[in-house]
Amino acid sequence: MGNLMRATDEKRFDGVxxxxxxxxxxxxxxxxxxxxxxxxxxxxxxxxxxxxxxADDALPWLLGCAxxxxxxxxxxxxxxxxxxxxxxxxxxxxxxxGLDAALTAALLELSPMDREALLLVAWEDLTPAQAARTLGIxxxxxxxxxxxxRRRCTSALEARLSRPTPDVRSETExxxx
Amino acid sequence: MVDVITLLRRHDPAAHAPAVADPAGxxxxxxxxxxxxTRPARRRASSKRRxxxxxxxAVLALGGTAVADRLLTASDVFSSPDAVGQGDSNAPVHPVAxxxxxxxxxxxxxxxxxxxxxxxxxxxxxxxLGLRFPDGTWGAGNERSGGNGPACFTERDDAMFEGTLxxxxxxxxxxxxxxxxxxxxxGIIDSDRxxxxxxxxxxxxxxxxxxxxxxxxxxxxxxxxxxxxxxxxVAYDAAGAIVASExxxxxxxxxxxxxxxxxxxxx
Numbered sequence: 489m490g491n492l493m494r495a496t497d498e499k500r501f502d503g504v505x506x507x508x509x510x511x512x513x514x515x516x517x518x519x520x521x522x523x524x525x526x527x528x529x530x531x532x533x534x535x536x537x538x539x540x541x542x543a544d545d546a547l548p549w550l551l552g553c554a555x556x557x558x559x560x561x562x563x564x565x566x567x568x569x570x571x572x573x574x575x576x577x578x579x580x581x582x583x584x585x586g587l588d589a590a591l592t593a594a595l596l597e598l599s600p601m602d603r604e605a606l607l608l609v610a611w612e613d614l615t616p617a618q619a620a621r622t623l624g625i626x627x628x629x630x631x632x633x634x635x636x637x638r639r640r641c642t643s644a645l646e647a648r649l650s651r652p653t654p655d656v657r658s659e660t661e662x663x664x665x
Numbered sequence: 666m667v668d669v670i671t672l673l674r675r676h677d678p679a680a681h682a683p684a685v686a687d688p689a690g691x692x693x694x695x696x697x698x699x700x701x702x703t704r705p706a707r708r709r710a711s712s713k714r715r716x717x718x719x720x721x722x723a724v725l726a727l728g729g730t731a732v733a734d735r736l737l738t739a740s741d742v743f744s745s746p747d748a749v750g751q752g753d754s755n756a757p758v759h760p761v762a763x764x765x766x767x768x769x770x771x772x773x774x775x776x777x778x779x780x781x782x783x784x785x786x787x788x789x790x791x792x793x794l795g796l797r798f799p800d801g802t803w804g805a806g807n808e809r810s811g812g813n814g815p816a817c818f819t820e821r822d823d824a825m826f827e828g829t830l831x832x833x834x835x836x837x838x839x840x841x842x843x844x845x846x847x848x849x850x851x852g853i854i855d856s857d858r859x860x861x862x863x864x865x866x867x868x869x870x871x872x873x874x875x876x877x878x879x880x881x882x883x884x885x886x887x888x889x890x891x892x893x894x895x896x897x898x899v900a901y902d903a904a905g906a907i908v909a910s911e912x913x914x915x916x917x918x919x920x921x922x923x924x925x926x927x928x929x930x931x932x
Contacts, residue, residue, distance in 0.1 A: 497700065505695075508688055513679040524685045528695075535695045586678025610673035628818040632838055635812045636894060639841075642669045643892055 519585035548621035594644035739765035758791030760784035813838035851883035
């Protein structure tokens with residue numbers, strides 16, 4: 489009986505583990521010092537808490553896990569909290585890294601949740617429903633956020649057109665989403 | 666012409682990131698870890714439904730539904746994969762047949778009278794809402810409008826992945842139209858509460874709008890400003906008591922109602 493349950497768990501976990509690279513890419517985009525380590529730690533947590541991981545689509549759960557781990561890592565580096573503290577009294581999201589200055593500045597004008605809404609769709613390639621689950625909000629509310637985030641990010645970029653960075657200059661004709 | 670999402674994708678800092686090293690080793694080490702206690706698995710959506718949802722989302726892509734066929738009725742629109750559950754396989758909502766009706770209209774400069782249509786949802790906390798333009802098309806996602814399209818949805822959030830759905834009070838949606846720019850704000854007050862609201866006030870703009878059937882509202886943001894979209898919605902019953910509220914702070918999305926003069930936020 490125990491072996492059968494173990495085999496069932498292992499099979500189910502295989503469906504979770506296929507997202508290892510996607511979780512690592514998320515961590516890299518959010519500035520994790522060791523993205524592979526974040527991904528491996530998320531997978532370990534997912535294994536321990538396999539019953540909490542949605543069986544039909546684990547990726548939103550995993551990205552939520554990765555977001556908390558990256559935030560916790562940054563807090564540790566800043567000496568703000570204890571090592572094991574990944575509690576989340578209000579929504580926070582790690583800032584994106586590796587972008588040119590104009591895009592970074594435009595993204596930082598958004599609230600953390602609006603920014604995360606935009607990036608989950610743009611970079612993680614999540615569907616609106618998946619991204620909504622990652623953020624813990626209903627899909628319709630997510631669409632409002634995404635719509636606002638696109639509009640605000642576009643406006644922020646347009647405001648910088650008079651002084652664009654060379655990297656973005658060639659693509660600065662922005663459409664409103 | 667480049668959309669901001671397209672631009673972000675072109676500048677993806679992980680586009681050429683290497684795959685995680687030694688995944689098999691990681692997998693083997695994890696399997697040696699102990700499992701925590703088990704609980705009964707939750708019911709999951711069928712694969713057929715997941716396929717329908719995935720197909721709908723592939724059609725939808727980004728930024729709202731694209732239901733533009735002027736021959737579609739409200740029943741067609743709300744029953745379509747585009748609208749049903751908005752792709753939430755955990756809580757799909759279908760319209761109750763025959764409950765579709767126009768509940769309110771908003772006069773939009775350059776457009777005319779835009780109707781808010783509603784239908785009851787198949788779940789206790791579900792509802793359907795959509796805007797119909799004078800030419801018979803449905804917003805948004807067509808060439809002239811963006812934002813929310815027709816949708817059937819649960820009026821709850823599942824913030825902790827535990828199937829614990831949290832009441833959200835007022836669900837405010839918005840659709841923008843261009844030439845000239847205008848923003849239509851519409852929504853519903855939690856459908857499993859007594860439908861006692863009679864008016865809703867946006868304390869930011871001072872807009873007061875009647876609430877239909879105790880739940881539904883729609884109004885035109887008088888600012889007609891692409892950049893200014895904050896609002897503080899407060900719904901009142903006939904006695905002037907607050908029924909529900911929602912705050913969207915400037916530039917920050919939905920936020921708790923921490924203004925001491927504001928009513929307590931619902932969810």
